Amino acid sequence: MSLLIIDDMERVISAKLLGVVFRKTLKWTLDMHVNFVSSRCKQKLYLLQLLRSQELLSFQLDHVSHAITISRLYITCLVRISVQ
Numbered sequence: 001m002s003l004l005i006i007d008d009m010e011r012v013i014s015a016k017l018l019g020v021v022f023r024k025t026l027k028w029t030l031d032m033h034v035n036f037v038s039s040r041c042k043q044k045l046y047l048l049q050l051l052r053s054q055e056l057l058s059f060q061l062d063h064v065s066h067a068i069t070i071s072r073l074y075i076t077c078l079v080r081i082s083v084q
Contacts, residue, residue, distance in 0.1 A: 037073070044069045 014023050014032060021032045048065055056064070 041069050041073065 014021050016022075016036070021036045023032065044065075047068070048061060051064060052061060
């Protein structure tokens with residue numbers, strides 16, 4: 001059996017697979033995952049600020065915030081609990 005050689009393959013330090021960040025050693029680290037999720041949530045909070053400035057109603061903002069931020073934080077908490 002021969003190995004498949006791929007030219008011009010980019011090496012990365014970490015990669016996201018199914019929402020979980022893995023390091024180049026293929027080990028999952030909680031701090032990298034939490035940092036990634038935190039960064040994404042900050043982006044989503046900025047989006048919510050923009051929507052608020054467009055005078056979205058509070059119940060509409062609640063729905064949007066749950067869909068784009070709170071659900072992701074909830075999943076991260078579940079992952080953290082299962083690791084401990």
